[in-house]
Amino acid sequence: MTLTAVQYGVGPIGKRIVQVAHDRGIEFVGAIDIDPEKVGQDLGTVAELGTELGVEITDDPDVALAASPDVVFHSTISDVTAIDEQIKAAVAAGADVISTTEELSYPWYHNPQAATKLDEIASSHGQTVLGTGINPGYAMDTLPAVLTAPCQAVESVSVTRVQNASQRRKPLQEKVGAGLSEQRWNEEIAPEAGHVGLPESIAMLAAALDWTLTGIEETIEPVIVESRTESEYFTAEAGDVAGIHQVGTGFVDGEPAIELDLSMYLGADHPRDQIEITGRPDLTVTVDGGFHGDVTTPAVVVNSVPRVRDGDPGLATMIDLATPRYPEAP
Amino acid sequence: MTLTAVQYGVGPIGKRIVQVAHDRGIEFVGAIDIDPEKVGQDLGTVAELGTELGVEITDDPDVALAASPDVVFHSTISDVTAIDEQIKAAVAAGADVISTTEELSYPWYHNPQAATKLDEIASSHGQTVLGTGINPGYAMDTLPAVLTAPCQAVESVSVTRVQNASQRRKPLQEKVGAGLSEQRWNEEIAPEAGHVGLPESIAMLAAALDWTLTGIEETIEPVIVESRTESEYFTAEAGDVAGIHQVGTGFVDGEPAIELDLSMYLGADHPRDQIEITGRPDLTVTVDGGFHGDVTTPAVVVNSVPRVRDGDPGLATMIDLATPRYPEAP
Numbered sequence: 001m002t003l004t005a006v007q008y009g010v011g012p013i014g015k016r017i018v019q020v021a022h023d024r025g026i027e028f029v030g031a032i033d034i035d036p037e038k039v040g041q042d043l044g045t046v047a048e049l050g051t052e053l054g055v056e057i058t059d060d061p062d063v064a065l066a067a068s069p070d071v072v073f074h075s076t077i078s079d080v081t082a083i084d085e086q087i088k089a090a091v092a093a094g095a096d097v098i099s100t101t102e103e104l105s106y107p108w109y110h111n112p113q114a115a116t117k118l119d120e121i122a123s124s125h126g127q128t129v130l131g132t133g134i135n136p137g138y139a140m141d142t143l144p145a146v147l148t149a150p151c152q153a154v155e156s157v158s159v160t161r162v163q164n165a166s167q168r169r170k171p172l173q174e175k176v177g178a179g180l181s182e183q184r185w186n187e188e189i190a191p192e193a194g195h196v197g198l199p200e201s202i203a204m205l206a207a208a209l210d211w212t213l214t215g216i217e218e219t220i221e222p223v224i225v226e227s228r229t230e231s232e233y234f235t236a237e238a239g240d241v242a243g244i245h246q247v248g249t250g251f252v253d254g255e256p257a258i259e260l261d262l263s264m265y266l267g268a269d270h271p272r273d274q275i276e277i278t279g280r281p282d283l284t285v286t287v288d289g290g291f292h293g294d295v296t297t298p299a300v301v302v303n304s305v306p307r308v309r310d311g312d313p314g315l316a317t318m319i320d321l322a323t324p325r326y327p328e329a330p
Numbered sequence: 331m332t333l334t335a336v337q338y339g340v341g342p343i344g345k346r347i348v349q350v351a352h353d354r355g356i357e358f359v360g361a362i363d364i365d366p367e368k369v370g371q372d373l374g375t376v377a378e379l380g381t382e383l384g385v386e387i388t389d390d391p392d393v394a395l396a397a398s399p400d401v402v403f404h405s406t407i408s409d410v411t412a413i414d415e416q417i418k419a420a421v422a423a424g425a426d427v428i429s430t431t432e433e434l435s436y437p438w439y440h441n442p443q444a445a446t447k448l449d450e451i452a453s454s455h456g457q458t459v460l461g462t463g464i465n466p467g468y469a470m471d472t473l474p475a476v477l478t479a480p481c482q483a484v485e486s487v488s489v490t491r492v493q494n495a496s497q498r499r500k501p502l503q504e505k506v507g508a509g510l511s512e513q514r515w516n517e518e519i520a521p522e523a524g525h526v527g528l529p530e531s532i533a534m535l536a537a538a539l540d541w542t543l544t545g546i547e548e549t550i551e552p553v554i555v556e557s558r559t560e561s562e563y564f565t566a567e568a569g570d571v572a573g574i575h576q577v578g579t580g581f582v583d584g585e586p587a588i589e590l591d592l593s594m595y596l597g598a599d600h601p602r603d604q605i606e607i608t609g610r611p612d613l614t615v616t617v618d619g620g621f622h623g624d625v626t627t628p629a630v631v632v633n634s635v636p637r638v639r640d641g642d643p644g645l646a647t648m649i650d651l652a653t654p655r656y657p658e659a660p
Binding site: 146149283292319323326328329 | 353472473477478480481538540541613615616622628632651652653654655656658
C-alpha cells in the first residue's frame with residue numbers, strides 16, 4: 001500500500017523533503033504553510049517537482065491533516081518549545097512525525113520540559129516523533145556514536161565539519177553572514193548564534209555513550225577572507241566575512257570530552273567531515289568533501305520513515321531507533 | 331547489579347573477549363573449552379588477565395551454564411550449521427548469546443534452514459542471539475549500511491579493507507598463508523577459502539538496503555611479495571606469499587552492486603577501511619589504518635551486550651538491533 005504523507009512547512013528544506021519523498025513513491029495528501037504566497041498553490045508546483053500533485057497548500061493544519069496521513073514531515077522552526085501544537089495536531093491525526101526542528105533532535109538536555117511534554121503527546125496518541133537531519137541528527141552525533149562501536153574504550157570524540165557555503169542554498173549563505181563586513185556580522189549574525197544544533201548534538205552523543213555532561217560551551221566567530229571570494233549570491237571582498245566558525249565543547253568531569261568544530265563559509269578549502277576518536281583504538285575517519293547539507297538532510301529525513309513507523313510510541317532519537325540506513329522502499 | 335557471563339570457547343578471540351568484558355566489569359561465572367590443556371585451568375590465567383577469576387574452564391557446557399549467566403560469549407567455530415547444540419544450551423540456561431561464528435552474522439541467505447532453526451531455538455527460550463565481530467559484523471556491512479542513511483539514492487557500495495597481517499595475531503597470519511611458497515599456498519590455503527564472512531557481509535548489506543541478490547561470487551588469490559618481508563612469526567622471501575586478496579561481489583539484477591575487497595598480508599601498504607557509495611550523493615569514507623581486527627572484534631562483541639539484552643527474542647542481526655555504539659556500562 002502506498003504510504004501517505006503531509007508536508008508541514010514548505011520552505012527550502014521542506015521542498016527538498018517533498019522532492020525526495022515523491023521520488024521514493026510516497027503520496028502527499030496534504031501540505032501546510034503560513035506563507036500567503038504559497039497558500040492555495042499546488043504542492044508540486046511550489047516544491048518544483050515539474051508536475052502538479054493535486055494537493056493544495058493550506059494554512060489550516062486541520063484541513064491538511066484531515067486526510068489522516070501515515071507520516072508528517074515537519075519543517076517549520078528551530079525552537080522546540082514552540083512546536084507543541086503543530087506536533088500535537090499531527091499525532092492526533094494518527095501520523096508518525098519526522099521533524100527537522102534542530103532542537104528536537106535531542107531536547108532532553110536543554111529543554112527537558114519540552115521533551116517530556118512532546119514525549120507524552122506522542123505516547124498518548126501511540127505515535128513516534130523523531131527530530132533529525134544531517135546536522136544535527138547524523139554527521140556530528142549519530143555517525144560518531146556508531147564509530148565508537150569497535151572501541152574497547154572511548155576517552156574523547158571530536159568532529160570537524162567544513163562546508164563550502166558557496167555550494168549551499170542561499171538562505172544558508174545568508175545565515176552565516178557571507179559578504180558582510182565584520183562589523184555588520186558582529187551586529188547581525190553573532191547574536192543569532194549561527195547554526196542551531198551543536199549543543200543538541202553534544203548532548204545526544206553524550207547520551208549515546210552514557211556520559212554525564214558537566215557543561216557545554218559554544219563559541220562563534222566570523223571567517224574573514226584575505227581575497228575577494230564570491231558565490232552565486234554573495235561577494236566577500238578582502239577583509240569581509242565569508243561565513244562562520246563555531247565550536248561546541250561538551251565537558252565530562254570538567255574536562256573537554258566532546259568537541260564539535262563547524263565551519264561554513266564561501267570557498268572553504270578541503271570541505272569534509274572528519275571524526276576523531278581517542279580511545280582503544282584511536283580512530284580517524286574522513287568523509288571526503290563532507291556530507292552536503294542540502295542534499296543529505298532530506299535523505300536522512302525520508303530514510304527514517306521505516307524506522308519511525310516501527311518505533312515505539314513517544315519522542316525517539318536517532319540512537320534508540322533501529323540502525324539507520326537507506327531503505328529501498330519507504 | 332553486576333552482569334554475569336559465560337565464555338564459550340577460550341581461543342585467541344575468546345581470550346580477548348574475556349579481557350575486554352572483564353575490564354568493563356562483567357563477571358564471568360563459567361567458561362567452556364574442549365582443549366585438554368585448558369580444561370581445569372582458571373579462566374583468568376588462560377585469558378592472561380594477570381589475575382585468577384576463580385572460574386575453572388570445563389569441557390562440559392552444562393557445568394558452566396548451571397550458573398545461569400545473563401549472557402554467553404560464544405567463540406568456537408565458523409560453521410553456522412554445527413552450533414545448534416551450543417546455542418541451544420546457552421539460551422536454555424536463560425542467557426542471551428553474542429557469537430563470533432562468522433556465518434551467524436547473517437545466515438539467512440546461505441543457510442536459511444540453520445537460521446530458521448536457531449531463530450526458533452532463541453525465540454522459544456525468549457532470548458536474543460547475535461552473530462557479530464568487526465568482519466563480518468561491522469566494517470564491511472553495518473558501517474557501510476549506516477553510511478547510506480544520508481543518501482537520496484544508492485546504486486552500488488564497495489568496501490576496500492586492507493589489513494597489515496604483520497600486526498595481527500599469529501593464527502591470522504597462518505590462515506592467510508604468510509611465508510608459504512605459491513605452490514604450497516595453492517595447495518593448503520586456497521581450498522580453505524581464507525577469510526570466512528564476505529558472502530555473509532554481502533547478504534547482510536543487501537538485506538539492510540532491501541536489495542534482492544541475484545548472485546554472489548567470491549575470488550581468492552595470493553599476494554606475492556617482491557622482496558623479503560617478515561613479521562614476528564613468519565618470513566616471506568621474494569616470490570613467496572605474504573597473504574591473501576579476496577573479493578566478494580553481490581549482484582542485483584545481474585549487475586555487480588556490492589563489492590567487498592579484502593587484503594590481509596604481511597607488510598601491507600596503506601592499511602585502511604574505505605567505503606565508497608555510488609548514488610546521490612556519491613560518498614567516499616576512509617578509516618585511516620583500518621579497524622584492527624584483533625582489537626576491534628572483542629570490542630564490537632562486548633559493546634553489543636546492552637542492545638542484545640534489549641533485543642526482541644530470536645536471531646538478531648546488527649542492523650535490526652538499536653544503533654550500535656560504545657556503551658559506558660554493559
